[in-house]
Amino acid sequence: MVPVKYMLLIYSNPESWASLSAEQRDGLTRAHADLYKELDEQGLLVAGAGLADPITTRTVTIRDGVTAATDGPYAETKEHLAGFYLVECDDIDQAIGYAARMPDAEYVAVEVRPVMDSSGLEM
Amino acid sequence: MTDVELLLREQAPQVLSALVRHYGHFDLAEDAVQEALLAAAQQWPEEGLPDNPRGWLIRVGSRRLMDLLRSESARRRREEDAGQFVADVPEVPAQDDTLTLLFLCCHPALSAASQIALTLRAVGGLTTGQIAAAFLVPESTMAQRISRAKRSIKQAGSTFEMPPAAELDARMSAVLHVLYLIFNEGYTASSGTALHHAELTTEAIRLVRGVRRLLPDDGEVAGLLALMLLTDARRAARTTADGALVPLADQNRSLWDQDAVVEGEALVSDALAHTRLGPYQVQAAIAAVHGTAKKAEDTDWRQIVALYDVLEQLVDNPMVKLNHAVAVGMAVGPAAGLAVLEPLESDGRITEHHRLEAVRAHLLEMAGDPVAARQSYLLAARRTTSAPERDYLQAKADRLG
Numbered sequence: 001m002v003p004v005k006y007m008l009l010i011y012s013n014p015e016s017w018a019s020l021s022a023e024q025r026d027g028l029t030r031a032h033a034d035l036y037k038e039l040d041e042q043g044l045l046v047a048g049a050g051l052a053d054p055i056t057t058r059t060v061t062i063r064d065g066v067t068a069a070t071d072g073p074y075a076e077t078k079e080h081l082a083g084f085y086l087v088e089c090d091d092i093d094q095a096i097g098y099a100a101r102m103p104d105a106e107y108v109a110v111e112v113r114p115v116m117d118s119s120g121l122e123m
Numbered sequence: 124m125t126d127v128e129l130l131l132r133e134q135a136p137q138v139l140s141a142l143v144r145h146y147g148h149f150d151l152a153e154d155a156v157q158e159a160l161l162a163a164a165q166q167w168p169e170e171g172l173p174d175n176p177r178g179w180l181i182r183v184g185s186r187r188l189m190d191l192l193r194s195e196s197a198r199r200r201r202e203e204d205a206g207q208f209v210a211d212v213p214e215v216p217a218q219d220d221t222l223t224l225l226f227l228c229c230h231p232a233l234s235a236a237s238q239i240a241l242t243l244r245a246v247g248g249l250t251t252g253q254i255a256a257a258f259l260v261p262e263s264t265m266a267q268r269i270s271r272a273k274r275s276i277k278q279a280g281s282t283f284e285m286p287p288a289a290e291l292d293a294r295m296s297a298v299l300h301v302l303y304l305i306f307n308e309g310y311t312a313s314s315g316t317a318l319h320h321a322e323l324t325t326e327a328i329r330l331v332r333g334v335r336r337l338l339p340d341d342g343e344v345a346g347l348l349a350l351m352l353l354t355d356a357r358r359a360a361r362t363t364a365d366g367a368l369v370p371l372a373d374q375n376r377s378l379w380d381q382d383a384v385v386e387g388e389a390l391v392s393d394a395l396a397h398t399r400l401g402p403y404q405v406q407a408a409i410a411a412v413h414g415t416a417k418k419a420e421d422t423d424w425r426q427i428v429a430l431y432d433v434l435e436q437l438v439d440n441p442m443v444k445l446n447h448a449v450a451v452g453m454a455v456g457p458a459a460g461l462a463v464l465e466p467l468e469s470d471g472r473i474t475e476h477h478r479l480e481a482v483r484a485h486l487l488e489m490a491g492d493p494v495a496a497r498q499s500y501l502l503a504a505r506r507t508t509s510a511p512e513r514d515y516l517q518a519k520a521d522r523l524g
Binding site for chain 1: 234235236237240258259260261264265266267268269270271272310311357361368369370371374481485507508509510511512513515516
């Protein structure tokens with residue numbers, strides 16, 4: 001099936017972010033501005049955004065019917081989700097190519113995940 | 124689709140061709156035709172059809188193109204060009220340029236996604252909004268994709284002419300492949316978006332019928348149309364009311380569209396007898412064997428195996444080998460089917476594909492190895508990126524658990 005949607009998930013952690021120089025942070029901003037513009041102009045960008053710092057995160061859980069919203073991210077790792085792109089590509093290699101242009105891949109990592117399709121073929 | 128909509132879609136490539144032949148500027152002419160189609164879609168249902176619908180669209184499209192050229196020219200300060208934009212409206216052309224238009228939209232400089240989008244708009248006459256809805260992306264994304272595709276064609280220096288003879292075969296394959304992809308996108312079964320998807324199937328069939336009118340002796344065009352008709356004939360039977368997939372063997376065959384089966388079968392028989400053999404004809408022939416079996420048990424699997432042998436001579440595609448293995452499993456037995464799968468284990472194009480695992484699961488289940496079959500179904504369920512396929516494979520695993 002063509003084209004396929006991929007989610008590019010950008011991971012960061014507070015230490016790696018703090019250790020970046022001003023030039024590196026500028027480079028990061030520029031790389032994303034360029035990539036965003038290019039994907040938009042090519043008609044491949046479905047959505048994309050940066051996410052606010054994890055200290056602003058609330059995690060919602062329901063346990064035994066009780067809803068709670070606690071401070072901070074759900075995953076108990078140093079790394080957190082810092083942003084995402086939802087793109088349409090001909091195949092996963094094209095999506096990997098875009099992920100590889102994000103400096104975040106150098107500092108922490110970018111995940112490429114196919115989006116589930118609501119349609120399918122009979123077996 | 125209303126009668127007016129169908130009429131507009133049929134006129135779209137004719138009107139665009141007339142404008143491009145007369146004025147050039149494919150990219151702007153394409154926008155102008157869209158606007159003329161939109162104007163007609165609003166006015167005609169209220170005011171009635173004009174005496175000469177194509178002439179009306181060409182006139183309105185020309186006027187709009189003049190506006191676009193003038194503003195483009197002003198933007199570029201090319202005053203010397205502005206004088207030539209007088210509205211000498213092109214005549215309704217005698218020849219049908221739809222093929223030339225298809226070759227341009229399926230230009231090799233474009234990605235598959237762009238070829239599909241541009242073909243649906245410029246040849247199919249669909250609006251950007253309709254195409255965006257069919258592919259579940261924002262309209263602005265699709266609009267950008269179409270503009271970008273037109274710029275790429277321009278940059279590639281392509282003109283509105285038939286490709287040179289030496290390229291014709293390859294370019295024709297590209298056109299048929301794009302039409303096949305549009306069909307496939309529409310054929311994928313779904314629940315929530317069923318309406319939009321079915322429309323792409325109908326549109327692909329309509330476009331191939333159009334190509335066939337221009338090339339009645341081309342066996343692959345006939346084969347592709349037959350393949351679409353025979354596949355689409357199963358549409359009503361391949362999902363349950365809630366969108367779950369029904370495998371071929373379990374489908375209620377009384378729900379199959381018999382008219383489509385009969386037409387597809389006749390088309391492919393005739394093409395096989397009278398034209399050069401090609402992969403779409405063979406795939407259609409396989410679909411015809413399924414389509415004409417009254418019950419699943421009546422399927423002539425030996426005939427299908429023989430057809431896959433032929434198909435493998437024509438194309439190097441691991442998916443073909445995979446389906447071949449299924450057929451061998453049914454005709455000879457599961458062990459023989461599994462043996463056909465073996466070389467695919469080391470074929471990098473398919474080793475991690477969920478269908479390889481799904482076929483293995485199916486053959487292992489037939490072979491009476493429920494434990495291994497269940498493992499393969501579960502792995503296939505994890506590998507697919509389609510929700511209905513995952514649910515189907517998970518259910519198969521559950522039944523063996």
